[in-house]
Amino acid sequence: xxxxxxxxxxxxxxxxxxxxxxxxxxxxxxxxxxxxxxxxxxxxxxxxxxxxxxxxxxxxxxxxxxxxxxxxxxxxxxxxxxxxxxxxxxxxxxxxxxxxxxxxxxxxxxxxxxxxxxxxxxxxxxxxxxxxxxxxxxxxxxxxxxxxxxxxxxxxxxxxxxxxxxxxxxxxxxxxxxxxxxxxxxxxxxxxxxxxxxxxxxxxxxxxxxxxxxxxxxxxxxxxxxxxxxxxxxxxxxxxxxxxxxxxxxxxxxxxxxxx
Amino acid sequence: xxxxxxxxxxxxxxxxxxxxxxxxxxxxxxxxxxxxxxxxxxxxxxxxxxxxxxxxxxxxxxxxxxxxxxxxxxxxxxxxxxxxxxxxxxxxxxxxxxxxxxxxxxxxxxxxxxxxxxxxxxxxxxxxxxxxxxxxxxxxxxxxxxxxxxxxxxxxxxxxxxxxxxxxxxxxxxxxxxxxxxxxxxxxxxxxxxxxxxxxxxxxxxxxxxxxxxxxxxxxxxxxxxxxxxxxxxxxxxxxxxxxxxxxxxxxxxxxxxxxxxxxxxxxxxxxxxxxxxxxxxxxxxxxxxxxxxxxxxxxxxxxxxxxxxxxxxxxxxxxxxxxx
Ligand SMILES: Cc1cc2nc3c(=O)[nH]c(=O)nc-3n(C[C@H](O)[C@H](O)[C@H](O)COP(=O)(O)OP(=O)(O)OC[C@H]3O[C@@H](n4cnc5c(N)ncnc54)[C@H](O)[C@@H]3O)c2cc1C
Ligand SMILES: Nc1ncnc2c1ncn2[C@@H]1O[C@H](COP(=O)(O)O)[C@@H](O)[C@H]1O
Numbered sequence: 001x002x003x004x005x006x007x008x009x010x011x012x013x014x015x016x017x018x019x020x021x022x023x024x025x026x027x028x029x030x031x032x033x034x035x036x037x038x039x040x041x042x043x044x045x046x047x048x049x050x051x052x053x054x055x056x057x058x059x060x061x062x063x064x065x066x067x068x069x070x071x072x073x074x075x076x077x078x079x080x081x082x083x084x085x086x087x088x089x090x091x092x093x094x095x096x097x098x099x100x101x102x103x104x105x106x107x108x109x110x111x112x113x114x115x116x117x118x119x120x121x122x123x124x125x126x127x128x129x130x131x132x133x134x135x136x137x138x139x140x141x142x143x144x145x146x147x148x149x150x151x152x153x154x155x156x157x158x159x160x161x162x163x164x165x166x167x168x169x170x171x172x173x174x175x176x177x178x179x180x181x182x183x184x185x186x187x188x189x190x191x192x193x194x195x196x197x198x199x200x201x202x203x204x205x206x207x208x209x210x211x212x213x214x215x216x217x218x219x220x221x222x223x224x225x226x227x228x229x230x231x232x233x234x235x236x237x238x239x240x241x242x243x244x245x246x247x248x249x250x251x252x253x254x255x256x257x258x259x260x
Numbered sequence: 261x262x263x264x265x266x267x268x269x270x271x272x273x274x275x276x277x278x279x280x281x282x283x284x285x286x287x288x289x290x291x292x293x294x295x296x297x298x299x300x301x302x303x304x305x306x307x308x309x310x311x312x313x314x315x316x317x318x319x320x321x322x323x324x325x326x327x328x329x330x331x332x333x334x335x336x337x338x339x340x341x342x343x344x345x346x347x348x349x350x351x352x353x354x355x356x357x358x359x360x361x362x363x364x365x366x367x368x369x370x371x372x373x374x375x376x377x378x379x380x381x382x383x384x385x386x387x388x389x390x391x392x393x394x395x396x397x398x399x400x401x402x403x404x405x406x407x408x409x410x411x412x413x414x415x416x417x418x419x420x421x422x423x424x425x426x427x428x429x430x431x432x433x434x435x436x437x438x439x440x441x442x443x444x445x446x447x448x449x450x451x452x453x454x455x456x457x458x459x460x461x462x463x464x465x466x467x468x469x470x471x472x473x474x475x476x477x478x479x480x481x482x483x484x485x486x487x488x489x490x491x492x493x494x495x496x497x498x499x500x501x502x503x504x505x506x507x508x509x510x511x512x513x514x515x516x517x518x519x520x521x522x523x524x525x526x527x528x529x530x531x532x533x534x535x536x537x538x539x540x541x542x543x544x545x546x547x548x549x550x551x552x553x554x555x556x557x558x559x560x561x562x563x564x565x566x567x568x569x570x571x572x573x574x575x576x577x578x579x580x581x582x583x584x585x
Binding site for chain 1: 389399406457534566
């Protein structure tokens with residue numbers, strides 16, 4: 001089976017976010033960048049499918065030169081090949097722009113895949129857009145937010161999370177899947193893997209080489225403001241006898257907050 | 261025109277879709293344009309009155325047995341067909357499991373940008389400005405969409421549902437010929453959680469437990485507390501889920517679900533940044549923790565410092581009494 005996995009380089013979730021007000025962007029200095037956590041489930045699922053059924057795993061990322069580091073991690077985990085699509089723009093929040101780049105890269109450089117695996121959302125932008133957009137641009141079926149995947153021959157069955165339950169989606173391949181926590185437990189890279197990854201190349205393709213012209217990828221999202229959330233008012237903290245504090249809390253919820 | 265897609269589950273319009281329609285109505289009124297609703301399904305015209313009652317002037321219906329089962333491809337095709345014909349300036353979806361699956365496909369089909377998970381929409385200088393959390397709520401981004409229609413998904417439980425009225429309007433049936441191969445993926449079955457519990461994202465009140473519960477048994481204390489309210493659900497921290505004390509669909513936070521209930525109660529939860537990511541947009545936050553220094557108290561409106569095993573049963577009793585009056 002020929003599997004493509006799409007990963008994004010993002011600030012790790014422990015990061016303290018600082019806002020640059022003039023440019024309405026997040027300051028990048030001092031941030032620790034990682035592969036987006038849901039994308040790791042996608043990489044792991046691809047490796048497991050390959051181990052069970054044979055085939056190749058290619059991992060692709062759209063981003064700046066620094067993105068090579070997360071692709072190396074994927075090589076160390078066991079991916080066969082990687083591809084960096086070089087895009088110099090910082091975060092645009094325009095999922096369709098990224099999806100267009102990915103769809104074009106698939107058509108021109110990565111044809112013949114049976115399965116396209118994504119994370120359910122890239123942490124940070126928290127968009128949850130790219131996988132379904134790529135599916136639509138390529139005319140493929142999709143299952144997003146998947147916690148269980150079975151592939152047999154030319155079809156796949158996925159369980160996806162919905163409110164209060166799961167949906168079973170039956171898909172014919174090729175198909176797009178986005179991974180949710182619960183799908184698997186990602187492996188750690190081994191020392192041997194890390195050493196081997198160092199020797200493998202990280203090929204780069206430019207937007208130009210994918211046939212995009214200067215005006216083709218102007219973001220359609222315009223940032224007009226970026227702010228930290230309004231600080232919550234310091235709350236009322238009750239101490240002492242459990243029965244009394246419980247009674248006082250209920251009184252506050254009813255008379256002051258009026259939520260009950 | 262501002263339109264809202266109305267999601268149907270179990271033969272009813274989802275509450276989060278009514279929230280999206282109500283917000284469409286409010287912003288449309290401000291802009292002096294019409295409000296429309298869109299229904300896609302098999303034999304769904306009976307639901308149009310509910311949309312009129314929420315202020316839709318027009319209800320577009322795509323009614324075809326093909327849509328009995330959800331297929332993101334076919335549904336996106338129908339909704340893009342609606343947009344091409346009715347030409348709304350904005351089109352809202354609820355940011356539910358279905359909305360998040362469908363809206364990006366519709367956007368890609370129309371070749372327009374989408375803003376996900378909005379928590380505020382304003383009219384500024386005659387144009388819509390969308391605000392949404394990024395970095396799991398550590399920052400809020402405001403933005404405009406330069407493509408049309410402007411597509412947005414709206415976070416459930418954030419936008420109020422308007423007062424239902426006696427409204428009527430025009431019903432417009434759309435014929436959509438679904439092309440071959442549009443159902444290469446489709447839902448064949450819905451597996452409900454056995455207990456038929458309310459999902460944490462849909463509850464008005466969420467009572468969550470963490471490592472402080474020390475085991476699965478104490479979750480019954482939280483279930484008892486939740487049972488006092490009509491629309492409450494039990495949530496959990498990742499530690500509780502990873503310990504196997506409760507199913508992972510209950511997890512609230514960065515890698516779990518994002519909830520915005522009227523009232524969120526964090527019991528035996530320290531308040532790690534990844535947990536706060538999932539619940540800090542709750543309207544009121546209550547914390548019960550034995551450690552007065554626990555970070556959860558920094559975001560809580562009300563807190564009790566104490567042993568949850570003593571406090572929670574008392575709280576359940578007091579709530580029962582209060583709700584009886
Ligand atoms: C990439 C990533 C993603 C993550 N995603 C999530 C996520 O989605 N959701 C999430 O919740 N976490 C997430 N985490 C984990 C998070 O960092 C914390 O580890 C976790 O939230 C801690 O859970 P807790 O508060 O239950 O446990 P603890 O931090 O151990 O807190 C337990 C609390 O219980 C209190 N306590 C103990 N006994 C009692 C008692 N008898 N009465 C009252 N109080 C008591 C203690 O004082 C303490 O404050 C993530 C972490 C990472 C790295
Ligand atoms: N720049 C990118 N390069 C490669 N994959 C991406 C990129 N951005 C998003 N993705 C993929 O799309 C998923 C969802 O991202 P998003 O729509 O941004 O939330 C991610 O988990 C990745 O799998």
